[in-house]
Amino acid sequence: xxxxxxxxxxxxxxxxxxxxxxxxxxxxxxxxxxxxxxxxxxxxxxxxxxxxxxxxxxxxxxxxxxxxxxxxxxxxxxxxxxxxxxxxxxxxxxxxxxxxxxxxxxxxxxxxxxxxxxxxxxxxxxxxxxxxxxxxxxxxxxxxxxxxxxxxxxxxxxxxxxxxxxxxxxxxxxxxxxxxxxxxxxxxxxxxxxxxxxxxxxxxxxxxxxxxxxxxxxxxxxxxxxxxxxxxxxxxxxxxxxxxxxxxxxxxxxxxxxxxxxxxxxxxxxxxxxxxxxxxxxxxxxxxxxxxxxxxxxxxxxxxxxxxxxxxxxxxxxxxxxxxxxxxxxxxxxxxxxxxxxxxxxxxxxxxxxxxxxxxxxxxxxxxxxxxxxxxxxxxxxxxxxxxxxxxxxxxxxxxxxxxxxxxxxxxxxxxxxxxxxxxxxxxxxxxxxxxxxxxxxxxxxxxxxxxxxxxxxxxxxxxxxxxxxxxxxxxxxxxx
Amino acid sequence: xxxxxxxxxxxxxxxxxxxxxxxxxxxxxxxxxxxxxxxxxxxxxxxxxxxxxxxxxxxxxxxxxxxxxxxxxxxxxxxxxxxxxxxxxxxxxxxxxxxxxxxxxxxxxxxxxxxxxxxxxxxxxxxxxxxxxxxxxxxxxxxxxxxxxxxxxxxxxxxxxxxxxxxxxxxxxxxxxxxxxxxxxxxxxxxxxxxxxxxxxxxxxxxxxxxxxxxxxxxxxxxxxxxxxxxxxxxxxxxxxxxxxxxxxxxxxxxxxxxxxxxxxxxxxxxxxxxxxxxxxxxxxxxxxxxxxxxxxxxxxxxxxxxxxxxxxxxxxxxxxxxxxxxxxxxxxxxxxxxxxxxxxxxxxxxxxxxx
Numbered sequence: 001x002x003x004x005x006x007x008x009x010x011x012x013x014x015x016x017x018x019x020x021x022x023x024x025x026x027x028x029x030x031x032x033x034x035x036x037x038x039x040x041x042x043x044x045x046x047x048x049x050x051x052x053x054x055x056x057x058x059x060x061x062x063x064x065x066x067x068x069x070x071x072x073x074x075x076x077x078x079x080x081x082x083x084x085x086x087x088x089x090x091x092x093x094x095x096x097x098x099x100x101x102x103x104x105x106x107x108x109x110x111x112x113x114x115x116x117x118x119x120x121x122x123x124x125x126x127x128x129x130x131x132x133x134x135x136x137x138x139x140x141x142x143x144x145x146x147x148x149x150x151x152x153x154x155x156x157x158x159x160x161x162x163x164x165x166x167x168x169x170x171x172x173x174x175x176x177x178x179x180x181x182x183x184x185x186x187x188x189x190x191x192x193x194x195x196x197x198x199x200x201x202x203x204x205x206x207x208x209x210x211x212x213x214x215x216x217x218x219x220x221x222x223x224x225x226x227x228x229x230x231x232x233x234x235x236x237x238x239x240x241x242x243x244x245x246x247x248x249x250x251x252x253x254x255x256x257x258x259x260x261x262x263x264x265x266x267x268x269x270x271x272x273x274x275x276x277x278x279x280x281x282x283x284x285x286x287x288x289x290x291x292x293x294x295x296x297x298x299x300x301x302x303x304x305x306x307x308x309x310x311x312x313x314x315x316x317x318x319x320x321x322x323x324x325x326x327x328x329x330x331x332x333x334x335x336x337x338x339x340x341x342x343x344x345x346x347x348x349x350x351x352x353x354x355x356x357x358x359x360x361x362x363x364x365x366x367x368x369x370x371x372x373x374x375x376x377x378x379x380x381x382x383x384x385x386x387x388x389x390x391x392x393x394x395x396x397x398x399x400x401x402x403x404x405x406x407x408x409x410x411x412x413x414x415x416x417x418x419x420x421x422x423x424x425x426x427x428x429x430x431x432x433x434x435x436x437x438x439x440x441x442x443x444x445x446x447x448x449x450x451x452x453x454x455x456x457x458x459x460x461x462x463x464x465x466x467x468x469x470x471x472x473x474x475x476x477x478x479x480x481x
Numbered sequence: 482x483x484x485x486x487x488x489x490x491x492x493x494x495x496x497x498x499x500x501x502x503x504x505x506x507x508x509x510x511x512x513x514x515x516x517x518x519x520x521x522x523x524x525x526x527x528x529x530x531x532x533x534x535x536x537x538x539x540x541x542x543x544x545x546x547x548x549x550x551x552x553x554x555x556x557x558x559x560x561x562x563x564x565x566x567x568x569x570x571x572x573x574x575x576x577x578x579x580x581x582x583x584x585x586x587x588x589x590x591x592x593x594x595x596x597x598x599x600x601x602x603x604x605x606x607x608x609x610x611x612x613x614x615x616x617x618x619x620x621x622x623x624x625x626x627x628x629x630x631x632x633x634x635x636x637x638x639x640x641x642x643x644x645x646x647x648x649x650x651x652x653x654x655x656x657x658x659x660x661x662x663x664x665x666x667x668x669x670x671x672x673x674x675x676x677x678x679x680x681x682x683x684x685x686x687x688x689x690x691x692x693x694x695x696x697x698x699x700x701x702x703x704x705x706x707x708x709x710x711x712x713x714x715x716x717x718x719x720x721x722x723x724x725x726x727x728x729x730x731x732x733x734x735x736x737x738x739x740x741x742x743x744x745x746x747x748x749x750x751x752x753x754x755x756x757x758x759x760x761x762x763x764x765x766x767x768x769x770x771x772x773x774x775x776x777x778x779x780x781x782x783x784x785x786x787x788x789x790x791x792x793x794x795x796x797x798x799x800x801x802x803x804x805x806x807x808x809x810x811x812x813x814x815x816x817x818x819x820x821x822x823x824x825x826x827x828x829x830x831x832x833x834x835x836x837x
Contacts (some may be wrong), residue, residue: 301591307741411599414590417749421756422606428620429613442620444488 003084008036008103011086015040015099015108018090029056035064035103040089045096047115050077055100055111068107075100079112091169116140121147124226124248126391131268133229141171141245147228148175148243152235156180162193164207164244168200171245172207181240182469185433189240189253204244204251211242211253213432218396221432223252223259230264236475238468254435254468257427258452260392261285266455274455282453284389287382288397292329293404293416295379299325301412317373326409328372332380333402335362340384340398439467485684489619490677491697494533496629497622497758498673499704500751503727504581506670507712509808511720514663516648517655518709521663525671526702528664528820532674533698535827536681537691542831546682548772550830561773563826567675568769570818572785574672575762576792577807579603580800582759583793589728590752597797603756604786604793610760611767611782615683618764625754632750633704637711639731639744644714666808668815676765678823727751763789 004011012026023043030036037059039051054076065071068082079097083089089099089108096114121143123129124136137144145159156178164172172193176186189211196210204224212221223239225231226248231241234252242251261281266274298305299314306314321328339358343351366372387397400423407415430437440448448465450456462476507518514521543550551560583600591599610617677694684690712726723729731744763785770781796803807815 301593301595304592304742305745310741411602412591412595413749414586414599414752415602417590417752417756418602418606421753422609424621424624425606425610425613425617428624429617436620438620438624442623443486443616444623 002086004086004089004101004106004108006104006106008038008101011101011108012038012040014086015089015093015101018086019093024093027051027056029060031059031064031102032061033063037064037103038101039098040093040101041098041113042093042096045114045116046098047113050113050115051098051111054113055098059100059102064102064104066104068105068109071100071102071105071109075109075111077111077113081110082107083110084108094169095171118143127226127230127264129227129265131265133227135228136226137228137231137243137248137250139246139248141173141243144228144243144248144250145173145175148231148235148241151228151232152177157235160186160190162190164193164196164198165201166197166199168202170201172201173241173243175235175241175243177235177238179472180236180238180464180470182238182433182471184469185254186240188433189242193242201244202246204242204247204249207242207244208251211251211432214430217430218399219257219427219430219437220396221253221255221430221437223255224249224392225252226250227264233267234259236464238464238470254431254433255437256435256439256467257437258440260390261453262451262455267458271455271457275453278453278455281389284386285393285397288384288387288389289400289404290416290420291386292333292379292383292401293408294413295376296325296329296405297408297413297416300409314373314375317375320370321373322371324409325376326405328376329380329405330402330409332372332376333383333398333405336380336384337398434469435467440465485615485619485680487684487687487690487693489622490680490684491693492622492626493619493676494673494694494697494701495704496626496701496754497761498698498701499633499708500629500755500758501578502670502705503708503751503755504585505724505726505804506667507709507726508721508724509804510663510667510709511713511716511723513666514660515655516650516713516717517652517660518663518713519649519706520652520660521667522706522709523702524661524664525667526698526705529671529674530695530698530702532820532823532827533677534691534695535824535831536674536677537694539827539830540681540684540686541691544682544686547678547826549682551826554829564769565773567679567818567822568766568773570675570814571672571762571766571769572789573807573811574669574815574818575759575766575789576796577669577803578759578762579789579793580796580803582755584800585725585728585755586752589725589748597794600793601790603759604790606756607760607763607789608782608786611764611786612778615680618761621757625757628750629754632747632754633708635747636727636731636744636751637707639734640711640715643733644711645717646710646714648714648717649710665816666812668812668819669807671819672762672815675819675823676761678826679765679768 002014004014016024016026019040025041025043027039027041028036029039039055041051058074058076062074065074072080072082083092084107089110092110093099096116098111098113099108100111101108118138118140121135121138123134127136135147137147149157154177158176158178160174162172162174163169174186174189174193192211193207196207198206201207208220208222209215214221222242223234225234231250231252235241239252239254242253244251261278263277263281266277269277299318318325323331339354343354346354363377367374367377383401387394390397404416404419407419411418427438428436428442431439436443439445440452445465445467447463448467451461451465459476463473464470464475466473510518510521548560548564551563582603583597586600587595708727712723712730713720715730716723728748732742734744766785767778767781770785771778774781
């Protein structure tokens with residue numbers, strides 16, 4: 001399409017030809033010397049009060065500016081730029097800005113008058129902190145960027161703005177600390193986002209799929225957080241942040257599996273307490289995945305592993321149960337998944353009734369009816385609860401424990417051992433942006449172990465994690481003894 | 482093959498090398514060398530240690546892979562022939578440990594009648610491992626060390642209350658000839674030095690690497706000797722009948738009545754390391770085959786694993802025959818590939834390098 005010309009009317013027509021929707025409005029007015037002006041904007045996402053105050057009033061009270069530069073000075077909008085392409089102007093209008101056309105000027109002035117109704121900054125329900133900051137990201141990328149900048153007030157904090165989605169034209173901000181984040185990683189992330197060719201990006205998880213080398217993997221390849229303090233801390237370690245407009249979840253790359261075991265409040269608690277918490281979370285994941293499988297394998301193939309008194313109790317429990325231990329636990333885990341799915345989607349007032357039906361009536365009646373054993377229900381309950389010690393891994397653990405139960409039910413303990421070996425082979429080979437998923441354990445990175453399962457005191461974390469290939473390794477200045 | 486780290490090689494020798502010698506090897510050694518089994522094992526370890534030292538010396542002098550060195554000295558054809566021969570050797574050296582592992586799994590990990598079907602999925606894992614590079618092999622060594630360090634000492638500690646170390650005396654009870662025979666006939670359990678030869682050029686020699694690797698080898702050897710000592714101290718004269726030794730030594734601990742067989746938890750952990758170790762000769766076989774044929778890993782991985790599966794099925798009930806063949810008939814072939822050829826290759830490369 002041709003560039004904008006000097007006629008305000010013609011320019012308005014060209015833009016309206018692109019934006020035919022009825023919510024694209026035109027506000028026509030004149031300068032003091034009678035030249036025609038038009039402000040084109042999208043209804044609902046533009047601040048009309050500011051439009052009148054910063055655009056219409058100054059222009060109508062003076063003579064028409066001769067050039068675009070003069071016009072930009074005349075406007076009182078703090079964000080103002082000029083475009084000559086009607087397509088670009090249309091994109092800006094759709095982003096909530098206003099295109100101002102003045103007769104005699106072959107350009108459109110884009111005034112940043114976006115006004116979106118956003119929810120307030122509040123504590124994210126998925127990452128509640130007992131101690132520490134409570135603010136969380138919202139759906140507006142600009143607000144989220146400001147939250148990060150508020151915590152990292154350094155000129156080295158860089159944001160690269162990109163657009164993704166053919167139809168959605170979603171704004172994506174890639175943030176990193178210059179000199180700390182690995183340049184190759186930043187370049188690679190920018191390249192992958194630029195190469196995204198999809199109609200729409202409803203959420204940051206879509207972008208995460210494009211940023212991953214193995215998008216179909218059971219294990220995610222991008223870290224996520226809803227908290228600016230966590231994001232800032234990760235960026236200080238050398239990670240790159242990706243903020244997507246419309247999503248309160250920020251992505252951090254490269255991702256390490258161990259970061260899911262680290263909680264934000266570990267850094268505010270004593271190192272011993274933090275280490276204990278992390279070890280408990282790790283044991284929680286292991287229990288969640290392996291306990292049902294070992295219960296099945298022990299019952300089917302290796303009774304000796306259980307103490308005699310415990311074995312007698314279990315054998316008393318399972319007498320008369322029509323299903324094999326493998327099938328019994330498989331179905332119980334399925335029921336657990338159904339209950340979880342239903343409780344997430346159900347209105348809050350029904351959730352209480354659901355838990356009564358699910359946990360009490362269904363469980364108790366099933367045991368009384370002799371369909372399942374009470375020990376199997378206990379195992380399922382422990383496994384289900386333990387999974388939530390690391391909420392970010394719940395999706396992965398719930399699939400894995402079913403696979404492990406199937407392996408245990410069919411091949412027994414050796415099947416479980418083989419599956420663990422397979423998982424370890426897979427995990428040791430996985431990783432993106434040159435950072436292995438299982439670092440700092442495999443490959444072993446001694447320095448990074450200080451903040452992994454074990455949490456060293458803050459004074460001992462003098463260097464940034466080596467695994468991110470950061471140029472600037474020092475994070476802690478020399479202390480006086 | 483991608484890059485390995487010296488640390489990972491050390492971990493391999495410390496954790497994965499010993500686990501291959503915890504099943505049938507102690508009983509086989511006790512059969513030949515009786516209470517002097519430690520001497521037999523030490524002799525083998527010294528020979529293999531010498532190979533390790535030579536290879537590390539070679540690594541210090543040249544950072545090139547063995548294939549390149551052979552190619553430079555004898556031409557591409559001979560390099561391919563050598564790799565082909567070693568592929569066969571690694572294939573053969575994988576078979577007996579696989580049958581050992583199969584028997585261990587079926588006899589120890591199951592109480593009910595189990596079939597080969599329970600063991601067969603191992604080959605899927607092995608196939609997957611073969612398609613991965615050396616970096617994955619190294620990272621697995623990183624995982625294996627803590628698992629081994631956690632489980633092996635516990636099993637030894639659980640066995641100690643029942644050990645009578647006087648059973649290892651007198652030291653001169655067995656003639657030297659039998660001790661030497663014990664060593665030679667167990668050469669098939671000593672393939673780790675040959676692995677190192679093929680890792681040449683796939684790790685960067687760093688300052689003090691030879692010392693570290695030899696130290697790690699010594700640590701691994703100590704673990705084997707310790708295990709053999711405890712094993713013989715627990716079972717003494719009936720040791721030669723105790724196959725799957727690792728599963729036997731700790732089973733008499735009195736606390737089991739209240740705790741159950743907790744040693745099984747550590748045994749499962751060791752079984753995990755054993756699984757990783759079983760994959761190594763298969764991976765090395767695929768690596769050699771790839772260099773010989775010049776193809777991607779998928780096809781040789783599938784072929785080698787299928788063949789190993791077929792042989793495992795074929796020799797399902799003939800472990801003793803295969804063991805007799807490997808230890809008493811083919812011992813010289815194993816000794817040749819385990820000690821002589823790697824040493825000769827290293828010496829040749831070092832000598833040629835010195836000459837102008």
